[in-house]
Amino acid sequence: MKINEAVVTLKDPMIRDIIRLIKIPSIIEENQSEKPFGNAIDDALKCALQIAEELGFRTYYDPKGYYGYAEIGAGESLIGILGHLDVVPEGDHANWTYPPFEGVLKDNKLYGRGTQDDKGPLVAALYAVKALMDLQVDFNKRVRIIFGTDEENQWRGICRYMKEQEVPQFGFTPDSSFPVIFAEKGLLQIKLKSTKASPVTIRAGNALNTVPESAQIACNDYIKLEKTLKKNGFDYENDGDEIIVIGRNAHAAKPNLGINAITRLVLALKEMGLKSPGIDFLSDKIGLTNYGELIFGDCQDEVSGKLTINVGKIDFSKHGEVIGIDIRFPVTVSKTFIENAIMRVAEKYNLIYDEFDYLKPNYMEKEHPSVAKLTQVYIDETGLDGTPLSTGGATYARAMKNCVAFGAIFPGQERVAHQVDEYMDLDFLIKAAQIYAKSIKALLDED
Numbered sequence: 001m002k003i004n005e006a007v008v009t010l011k012d013p014m015i016r017d018i019i020r021l022i023k024i025p026s027i028i029e030e031n032q033s034e035k036p037f038g039n040a041i042d043d044a045l046k047c048a049l050q051i052a053e054e055l056g057f058r059t060y061y062d063p064k065g066y067y068g069y070a071e072i073g074a075g076e077s078l079i080g081i082l083g084h085l086d087v088v089p090e091g092d093h094a095n096w097t098y099p100p101f102e103g104v105l106k107d108n109k110l111y112g113r114g115t116q117d118d119k120g121p122l123v124a125a126l127y128a129v130k131a132l133m134d135l136q137v138d139f140n141k142r143v144r145i146i147f148g149t150d151e152e153n154q155w156r157g158i159c160r161y162m163k164e165q166e167v168p169q170f171g172f173t174p175d176s177s178f179p180v181i182f183a184e185k186g187l188l189q190i191k192l193k194s195t196k197a198s199p200v201t202i203r204a205g206n207a208l209n210t211v212p213e214s215a216q217i218a219c220n221d222y223i224k225l226e227k228t229l230k231k232n233g234f235d236y237e238n239d240g241d242e243i244i245v246i247g248r249n250a251h252a253a254k255p256n257l258g259i260n261a262i263t264r265l266v267l268a269l270k271e272m273g274l275k276s277p278g279i280d281f282l283s284d285k286i287g288l289t290n291y292g293e294l295i296f297g298d299c300q301d302e303v304s305g306k307l308t309i310n311v312g313k314i315d316f317s318k319h320g321e322v323i324g325i326d327i328r329f330p331v332t333v334s335k336t337f338i339e340n341a342i343m344r345v346a347e348k349y350n351l352i353y354d355e356f357d358y359l360k361p362n363y364m365e366k367e368h369p370s371v372a373k374l375t376q377v378y379i380d381e382t383g384l385d386g387t388p389l390s391t392g393g394a395t396y397a398r399a400m401k402n403c404v405a406f407g408a409i410f411p412g413q414e415r416v417a418h419q420v421d422e423y424m425d426l427d428f429l430i431k432a433a434q435i436y437a438k439s440i441k442a443l444l445d446e447d
Helices: 003-009 011-022 039-055 119-134 156-164 222-232 261-271 277-286 335-348 369-382 426-445
Strands: 058-061 068-072 078-084 104-106 109-111 142-148 170-173 180-184 186-194 202-204 214-217 236-238 243-246 308-317 320-329 352-359 389-391 403-406 423-425
Touching: 003 011, 003 119, 003 426, 011 039, 011 109, 011 119, 011 426, 039 058, 039 068, 039 119, 039 142, 068 119, 078 119, 078 156, 078 426, 109 426, 119 142, 119 426, 142 156, 180 369, 186 277, 186 335, 202 261, 214 261, 222 236, 222 243, 222 261, 243 261, 261 277, 261 308, 277 308, 277 320, 277 335, 320 335, 335 352, 369 403, 369 426, 423 426
Parallel strands: 078 142, 078 170, 170 403, 180 389
Antiparallel strands: 058 068, 068 142, 104 109, 109 423, 180 403, 186 320, 186 352, 202 214, 202 308, 214 243, 236 243, 308 320
C-alpha cells in the first residue's frame, strides 16, 4: 500500500478523533482551577494524548498541565511537529449555523471551533505519522508531536516545553498555510491605558488576535448614534437597551479581511462630539486603517510585506480606558522602532503604554535542506508553485530554531480560523495529511 492510500484508509477515525477534540471547549480560563489555563484546555491535552496512545505512540503529560507530547521512533535525531489545542472564544452562539463545539459534518465539511486552528490540522499530522507506522516505515529518527496549550494567548505552554524538554533539530507546525512559510512577522501586543473616566461604557472584543465582530454600547442618545452610524454606512442593531455595531471576524494577521466593529463604533462616537484619550486616539490614529500608516508611515519590507494593526479589545468605563492592540511588523524592522513610534503617539493622548506580549520575527533560509524537502513534496503532490512564503501569522515556528509553518490551508481555500462557522473541507484535510506523511518520510530519509 502506498502512503496516500494508507492515509485515505484512516479518514474515518481521523474525523472521529478531531470531533472528540472539537467537543472540548478549550478556551483559556486562568485562575479557575489548579491547571494553568483551566480544566477545558487540560481535558483537551489529556484527550489528545489518549488519542496518540490509542494510535501506538509513546506519550508524556506535563504534571503541571503546560504541555504534552507523543513520540515514535528511535535514534538521536528528533523531528518536531508543533501544534496547539487551545482555541479562541466562539463569540455569539446565535451567529453560528452549527454549534461551535459539536463537530458537525455537512456537505463534506467539518464545522466547529478549532477545525482549522489548530485541532483539525494537528490530528491530521498525528494520523500522517500513523499511516507511516501502518506501512512499517523505519523510524530511524524520533518523530515527536508536541501539544501546546496557550498559543492563542501568551505561549507559556510551548515556552515551558522548550526550557524543560529536548528541542528538535528541525520541525514544522501545521498551523498556517501551504506552501512552506519561511518568514513570520514580529508580533507585539500592547495595552494603552488612561485613568481618566470615559464618557461611555463599552466592553468589546474577545481576543487581541481577532478582529471583533461586534461592539455594544448603552448610551444616552440612541437617536443621534443611530443617525451617525447610518450616515457612515456602519451596520448595527438596536435591541432596545443597547446599540450593537456589527463587524466581521478575521484573524488579526489579516485585518483587511474583517470589519472592526470597535473602530466603527468609536468613529461614530467621535463624530457625535464625544472626547476622551481613547476615543481621540482610536479615531485619529487608527480609524478604518489596517496597516498603521497614521502611526508608523509606510512600514513594509520585501521579505514579509506590510505592518498590520488590529484593535482587538477595549474596556471603557468610569474607571478609565484600556485599548488592546495587536501589531504584526516586518521581519527586518526592529521592535524598538515600533515601540518608540507607538509610545510617542500614545504620550500625546495621555495614554500609558503597557506591553502585553511579544514574539520576535521568525526567518529561515528558503534553501535549507529540510525546507527544500517539504517544498518538493508539496510541489509533487499538488502541482502548484511551491515557492516559500512569508506571513503575518504567529505560529509555534517561532518557538525554536529551524522550524517553519507548513499548511494546512491550501491556496484558494477559504480561511475561517477565528471566524463564525469555522470549518475544514475534508478533501483538503486528507490531502494535507498525505503531504505531511510524505514530508515526514522525506525527513526520515534525510542524512
